[in-house]
Amino acid sequence: MKKAIIIGAGMGGLATALRLRHLGFEVVVLEKQAQPGGRSNVIQEDGYRVDTGPTILVMKNTFEELYRSIGQDFEQRLKLVQLDPNYRIYYHDGTSLDLFSNMARLAQEVEKVAPGSAQRLFRFIGESAKKYELGMDFVDRNYARITDLANPEAGWRLLRTSAHQNLYRQVARFFNFNDKLAKAFSFHSMFLGLSPFDALAMYSLITYADLALGMWYPKGGIYSIVEDMVSLALGMGIEIRTQAPVEQICVENGRVQGVALASGERLGADLVISNADLPYTYRKLLAPQFRKAYSDHRLGRMHYACSGFLMYLGVDRIYPHLRHQSLYFAEDYKANLDAIFKYKTLPEDPSFHLSVPTVTDPSLAPAGHSLIYVLAPMPNLDAKLDWETAAPLVREKLLNRLEKIIAPDLRRHIVWERQYIPPDWERDINAPLGTAFGSLSQGFFQSAYFRPHNKSYEVEGLYFVGQGTYPGIGMPMVMISSRLVTERIVKEWKLSSLLS
Template sequence: MAAAKAALAKSVIKPEIIVIGGGLGGLSAAIHLRLKGHAVTLYEANLLVGGRANQLEKDGFKFDTGPSLLNYPWVFEELFQAAGRELKDYVELIAVDPSVSFQWADGTRFTLSSNLQNLLNECDRLEPGVRPNVLAFLRDAEIKYRASFDKLVTKNEDNPLKWFGALNWSELSRLSIWRSLDSEIGRFFKSRYIREAFGSYGMYLGGSPYDLPGLFSILAYGELAYGLWLPKGGIYGVVTGIEKLARELGVVIHTSTPVKKIMTANGQVTGVELMNGTHHAAMHVVSNVDVPTTNTRLLDDSKLRAKLQTKTDKTKMTPGVITFYWGVKGEVANLGHHTIFLPNDYAGAFDDLFKHKRIPQDNLANLPFYVSAPSHTDASLAPPGDTAMFVLVPTPLLDELEGIDWPTTTCTIKQQVLERLWQHGVDLDPERITTEEVYTPADWRDKFGLYNGSAFGAAHTLFQVGPFRDRNYSSEIKGLFYTGASTTPGTGMPMVLLSGKLTAERIEIM
């Protein structure tokens, strides 16, 4: 049935739609629009599609530039099923379990697993007698998760009352939107370490666990319930599979073809102008570039750009990041696929990032960062016997770091990371790092159009979710739509795939 619908849609061509940017949101939107019968042309500025989820290849090493693990695999499966295909025919997923290890400077370690017995044992080791509370936490988070994805996240709704009205009173009362994430986790756990581990997800949502809504306890639950996975060939393996699907469906993809501006006339999109001067006419354009970047850099109307800049200045963004890509000679012992190193002064590190606007590095133990060694899971990502490593350190946004000396800063942070690794028994001599690339927030802005160097798009504060978040269509320009991490439903690979679907549905409605 799905294949027949896809074939029918392909034969009935609707007006052409241009997609700017080949990130996962843009690819998803292109696929869903193609399935609805539209001719779709996608322009990607870089050599490869993928956006944040890109790939570096150097000296026999393959590095995923952004995400290092795949979660919520059902979202990816649904994308392929919409086209009458199966994910497994395009992408091989390798289970990563144990999944994430958290480590503190005092030597404490907490390792997550989708194996319930292993998870219970690990939590009980840190907080004896907590097993019943772990089960209660999982049951509670499952209710939040199901309500969120069945009735909220996957719907286009601009009216807050109608959006929340999709929930019954019991579901609404369980969302914990008026309780902080830390307080919500604290209802089940007394252990500082468990609370800090589950609360640390807040950093990538653009806020502190002391400020973000308790609803986001679903993040830890989703990874525990559905597991974490590495596509064969790295995260870019799933990007390659999705790109292949898009091309099979007839989406026309042009890489190394940046768009200079979105053309408008009398409040209506008329097409795009490419950097080479070529004009491509269309009445509908979907931008997978961050919404703030689209509105303040790509629109051809300077007065409208200035007006939207004022609105953009009020949008809270997620932090920036410095990312290191290291090709290491030989094996790296005592390091799993994904390790998060948390600071001694946990609350202070969040204050540094979000209140004091500085990189939290007053001392070695207070620098939070995570390390991924994906070649431990997929040996093809490094030359035989060697190790591919990825290090991510959160930073404030670019306009909060004026005058920063990036070469000096990255050198200092690299040394701190290596020293902290050494403290945890990871003996990584700098001379063994034979290949290195570094992206600063400025590089992320310049390479991928990330507004103000924000790594994950708009933040997920209470008033930047659902109908309060930037909508996936322009209120000022008819025919302009958005997809990706800065619009609804939010940041993260599964969310931006859903974003593409929602944008396609919005276009059909409007």
């Protein structure tokens, strides 16, 4: 039996482990942390259970595909609830807008903000649908050479949908330059660690996926998916070793031999698949002579995504006016994003994502309590901020705003609190520059063919999976990444006979 070692038990590592085991490999997953999940993790304490990373599940079809591929049923194993509205948007002036998946209700909402906008909304959704279809052509494939990108039909459609234009400007034009609507329909690129002021209009495809394919919540939170994947893995005979950091990928005669752990132990394997951040894997786990294409110089010149400040609060109140998912947009949204991406300073009035999962699932907190998750995008560690002093400042700013949105005496009701700040990602999961959603930002020249490929061309038997390779950042992309790398392994190892 061929043996595969997977470095990292993030969602991509776990998904690949399941797929390879199903194909007949012996699989060992080595995880640095005490529990699997990587960026998708959980804190369970004092009766609270909070997802520390992702809370928004879209494109659930990508999870369904994974489960189907190993003979399981995602919907049957996880209790999923559709959220509608997907989000409530709060603006600085105290007004709000609900982004419903139900198009009639969404049209009513945009009409409230700017009468006559419903028609513009439907045109925007129609154009975004075309971008989604076009984008998926580029997302859903392995790349070998640059000509794989050269699809004249796709190029023509790219121009016709103006997907190459600037995202914010294009969305603003759709909505007749109404600032509130432009913000509400362009922020989604932030999930890729990209400012909508810098992103390609192509990324309206995420807005489309979000609104048209729906947003889902698994009972128990996103970490229930990780728990379910782990339970399937153990049942299938996959070995998952936690607190087992890998220190080196061992190579001989151009072939991968296995890995060396920080403990000094060596494990042999026919294949190594790294789910650890890709720039980190190249820089720290592979000796320079085996990564001439990814020298320290080149890795240093790549564009890294933003980080985030996370605050998790347990409060002894229930606030019936809250939605499960919300966003707050600063009045000067551009200044907020420029602070994060351009000037690398603390934003004056941070925009943030607010999630109150107890709205849907009270079991996540003691009876009568709420769980509040706040994620404010922040500059990555390139900014050289002193987070010891910055964290309390950011906390105060966020609480001031939350008291306007939730309740003026919110501070008095906080009975449990945890934080996660940019240096924590670097320390805990080896995320370069403490990048939160994923390490490499997803501009044109770090997407599709131009994103680091899911195999090493210099070391035979070494592959990559997860947000650092293509398609990119976010749980659905990582699910697709696990399929793409498995397809590549099957093709290169001539395992098609095992693929019945």
